[in-house]
Amino acid sequence: MKLYEFGPSRAIRVRWTLQELGVDFDTTIVNLMAGEHRSPEFLKINPAGKLPAFIDGDLVLTESVAIVLYLAEKYSERGLIPEDLGERAEFFRWLLFTTTELEQPLWRISRHMSIYPADMRLPADIALARGDFAAMGRVLEEHMSGRQFLAGNSVTVADFVLAYTLDWAMMLNLLDGLPHLDQYLQRMYARPRAPPRIKDIVAKIRGGRDIARMAEIP
Numbered sequence: 673m674k675l676y677e678f679g680p681s682r683a684i685r686v687r688w689t690l691q692e693l694g695v696d697f698d699t700t701i702v703n704l705m706a707g708e709h710r711s712p713e714f715l716k717i718n719p720a721g722k723l724p725a726f727i728d729g730d731l732v733l734t735e736s737v738a739i740v741l742y743l744a745e746k747y748s749e750r751g752l753i754p755e756d757l758g759e760r761a762e763f764f765r766w767l768l769f770t771t772t773e774l775e776q777p778l779w780r781i782s783r784h785m786s787i788y789p790a791d792m793r794l795p796a797d798i799a800l801a802r803g804d805f806a807a808m809g810r811v812l813e814e815h816m817s818g819r820q821f822l823a824g825n826s827v828t829v830a831d832f833v834l835a836y837t838l839d840w841a842m843m844l845n846l847l848d849g850l851p852h853l854d855q856y857l858q859r860m861y862a863r864p865r866a867p868p869r870i871k872d873i874v875a876k877i878r879g880g881r882d883i884a885r886m887a888e889i890p
């Protein structure tokens with residue numbers, strides 16, 4: 673298996689899953705800052721020009737959530753996806769809540785803060801997206817009250833997706849006043865096989881360290 677990744681990207685969701693499973697995998701760094709995701713070679717792997725990408729034998733897969741679901745199914749005996757139909761429904765519910773209601777506002781904020789060319793950025797959308805995240809963050813805060821995990825009573829790949837997404841939110845100071853989410857985030861990243869925090873990866877990149885080594889952490 674091979675993971676195409678870079679620093680603090682959504683590839684962390686896949687790395688987290690692979691590390692928790694304890695399976696061997698190779699890694700290829702695609703340097704987003706150097707535009708390597710738009711190279712003809714990488715576009716053959718992911719025509720969307722985005723990370724992560726993942727290869728397992730003949731299977732070439734993109735979309736971080738599709739990849740972690742594939743891994744959860746491949747190693748179903750590890751229990752990272754619920755077996756029971758009702759529990760599975762809850763699992764999908766909160767997984768989709770994470771990627772639609774939480775991730776999308778974060779993506780809008782990041783794009784308008786730094787990813788779009790300066791003359792295309794809309795500060796007004798940053799304010800709207802912050803409001804959208806805050807409203808949905810309160811819904812999740814209520815859901816997580818008294819819970820250890822996003823769905824069911826044991827860790828699933830939905831937790832790896834959510835914890836990374838909340839770490840992203842923390843980078844944007846969006847977890848203030850959401851203590852259950854903050855505690856959950858700390859708990860998840862305290863797991864022995866958790867990946868590094870986004871802030872630590874970014875600090876190393878900004879510190880001018882060899883970016884190709886990012887994937888070797890921890």
Ligand SMILES: N[C@@H](CCC(=O)N[C@@H](CS)C(=O)NCC(=O)O)C(=O)O
Pocket residue numbers: 680681682683704709721722723724734735736737
């Ligand atoms: N829905 C996709 C989003 C992938 C995505 O946007 N990845 C970012 C890095 S986190 C990327 O590669 N951006 C490069 C670009 O959009 O040009 C997923 O979850 O895999």
